[in-house]
Amino acid sequence: MLVNRKVTSIMKKELCVAATAAAIVSVAPYLVQAEQAMPNGADPSVIQAQDADKQATEEQAKLEEAKKQAIAEISQLKELPNSVRNGYLTKVNDATTMEEVERVKREASQDVATRRRFEAKKADAKESLTTKEYLYPDERSNYLARLEQVGTEAEIDGILAEANQLAAANKNIFQKRGDIRDEIDILAYLSQEQKGEFKVRLEELRSEKELDNELLLAKKANIQALKDMEKEPLKKAKEVLKALKQLPEVTDRSLYDGQIDVWDAVGDYVDAYLEPFDKLNPETDTNLTNHQLHYRQGRLYDALHYGEMEYIARDLEQKRQQFPDNQELKDLVKEMFHASYASFDTAGKDGDFVKFINREIYPRQQKFNELYRILSGTPLIPLVPAQPIPKEEAPSQPEKPEVLTRQEVREEALPFQTITKENPGLLKGEKRIVTKGEAGIRTIVEEVQIQGDALLSRRVVSDMVTKPAIDEVVEIGTKEIAEQSDMEIPDGSSSEQSGQEPVLLKQHQDKNQARKVLPKTNVAPSLLSTIGIALAGLVGLRIQKRKK
Numbered sequence: 001m002l003v004n005r006k007v008t009s010i011m012k013k014e015l016c017v018a019a020t021a022a023a024i025v026s027v028a029p030y031l032v033q034a035e036q037a038m039p040n041g042a043d044p045s046v047i048q049a050q051d052a053d054k055q056a057t058e059e060q061a062k063l064e065e066a067k068k069q070a071i072a073e074i075s076q077l078k079e080l081p082n083s084v085r086n087g088y089l090t091k092v093n094d095a096t097t098m099e100e101v102e103r104v105k106r107e108a109s110q111d112v113a114t115r116r117r118f119e120a121k122k123a124d125a126k127e128s129l130t131t132k133e134y135l136y137p138d139e140r141s142n143y144l145a146r147l148e149q150v151g152t153e154a155e156i157d158g159i160l161a162e163a164n165q166l167a168a169a170n171k172n173i174f175q176k177r178g179d180i181r182d183e184i185d186i187l188a189y190l191s192q193e194q195k196g197e198f199k200v201r202l203e204e205l206r207s208e209k210e211l212d213n214e215l216l217l218a219k220k221a222n223i224q225a226l227k228d229m230e231k232e233p234l235k236k237a238k239e240v241l242k243a244l245k246q247l248p249e250v251t252d253r254s255l256y257d258g259q260i261d262v263w264d265a266v267g268d269y270v271d272a273y274l275e276p277f278d279k280l281n282p283e284t285d286t287n288l289t290n291h292q293l294h295y296r297q298g299r300l301y302d303a304l305h306y307g308e309m310e311y312i313a314r315d316l317e318q319k320r321q322q323f324p325d326n327q328e329l330k331d332l333v334k335e336m337f338h339a340s341y342a343s344f345d346t347a348g349k350d351g352d353f354v355k356f357i358n359r360e361i362y363p364r365q366q367k368f369n370e371l372y373r374i375l376s377g378t379p380l381i382p383l384v385p386a387q388p389i390p391k392e393e394a395p396s397q398p399e400k401p402e403v404l405t406r407q408e409v410r411e412e413a414l415p416f417q418t419i420t421k422e423n424p425g426l427l428k429g430e431k432r433i434v435t436k437g438e439a440g441i442r443t444i445v446e447e448v449q450i451q452g453d454a455l456l457s458r459r460v461v462s463d464m465v466t467k468p469a470i471d472e473v474v475e476i477g478t479k480e481i482a483e484q485s486d487m488e489i490p491d492g493s494s495s496e497q498s499g500q501e502p503v504l505l506k507q508h509q510d511k512n513q514a515r516k517v518l519p520k521t522n523v524a525p526s527l528l529s530t531i532g533i534a535l536a537g538l539v540g541l542r543i544q545k546r547k548k
Contacts, residue, residue: 066101067092073105079112079119118153125156134167134174136206137447173211177202180215187218188290189225196403200449200457219286226293227280230300233349237274237304240311247314255333258340259313265342266306273303298347305346305353312365313337319372326375332368336361401452408446413439416469426477437472 070092074085088111091104129135129143143163150156184190184198198218205211227234249263250256266273277300280293288296313333320329344353416437426432449456 063095063098063101066098067095070101070105074108077108077112079115080108084111118156121153121156122147122150125160128160129163132163132167134170135163136170139163139166139170173206173208176208176211177205180211183215184218186290187222188293189229190218190222191225194221194225197456200403204457216286220282223280223282223285223288223293226297227282230277230297233304234274234278234300237300237307238278240304240307241270241274244307244311244314247311247318250313250317250337252317254338255330256313256317256337258342259309259337261340262306262342263310266302267310270303270307273299273306301349302346305357309337309341309357309361312361316365316368319368319376323372323375326371328371329368332364332371336364403449403451403456405447405449408448410444410446411441412444413441415439416471418472418474420474420476422478423475424478426475427479427481428477430477432475432477433472434475435470435473438470440469 071089074080074088074092077085080088085108088104088108091107092101095101095104125147126144129140129147132140135143143159146159147156150159181199181202184195184202187195190198195218198214198221202211202214205214250260253260277296280296313336316329316333316336320326320333323329341353341356344356345351346353348354416439418437421434423432446458448458
């Protein structure tokens, strides 16, 4: 039993020795490497420092590479202004960590994204302002100019909101202008040129009162155009009705049956037919519609046509009665007036009645008068010459030059102001220009419509200060000029020679005190006298020397 314990103890010791030897063998290579890495037995702290330096060098190299890459990326961001881009590049160069470099890159990218979004919004706003209804040209130009100066999305939103509000306020005016333009287009008696002139003037008006007044002027011009158009027919109708009243009515129904029936029906109303057109007044009848004006125009021709037929009948009957037995004269008047023409519309100037009178009446009237002249042996001088009613045509007007529209740009000088400032460092009365004044420039764009040499309209499109005036700053001195005494205090040598220094000094001070209360005088004559006396003395000395 004891022997076994000894054997076991010996075996344990051997096993421990073997394990220790194996451990030494396993770490031996590392010990050798460590010994080689520490020449001369270097301190482990030095090794640690060297490793830290190596690591710092590697990290610095990585940082520089990251900076180089960031600089390349930021340099490609063309949306950034040069000053802003250079600011980001400076931040990259000043970065000390990778995190700082990445943060600068993110800031630059976000800045570009913000600028792109801003420019896109600005472009959308420009398109909106360009196409927005109910804005006048100068208002639109003003908003577009302001849009070019904005720097934030909030400013863009503000301009759009203001433009929307103004457009809403203008909407009623624009719609009213459109309605009035349509009314002018349907005025029946205005020429296309007149309508064009009124519509051009409409575009310059910006209040309901002005628009209503322009429509009123157009209606007055429309009535005047109608009166001018029918001036000759009105004159002729008045002459016919006046002459008609000087002749007796026809009574022979065997010859004038149809004419008698017509005149019995309308004779009492002919003057009334003429009156509405004759009294038509552009100043008071602007409420009349086209239909009402056309009705009055038709009544004018009723009076003219009925009156002329009755006058011709009465005139020919007076002549026929001078030769009552002449059958040819009877046949002619019977062909003209026995049948009724009441079915013809006499209200038009180009209707069936005009064709009837030209075809059936005037040729026979002419033939009757020629026969009457032969029978009577006297020339025929009718009170109202019988002649075909000419087709009314608009008076020919000389061709007018084309209406041209152009823009004129003119500049006006803006005077600068002069600002004065007191400078206690300058002598009183002196002036010094600190900032030189410079006149500004005001640019005015006008839309001008001309026709030949005539100016039709002039409208301001934009009025902007393109160069502000620079005020002139002038400094004016306020420093008082110190007075100098006219006498010098004698020096020490002269006082010693005279032996009267206290007296002279006191006299000199008394004189100075006196001078302080005396007004300044011109000392130039005294100075000239002194110079003259000195010159005379020099000349005298020179003469004495020569004598010697």
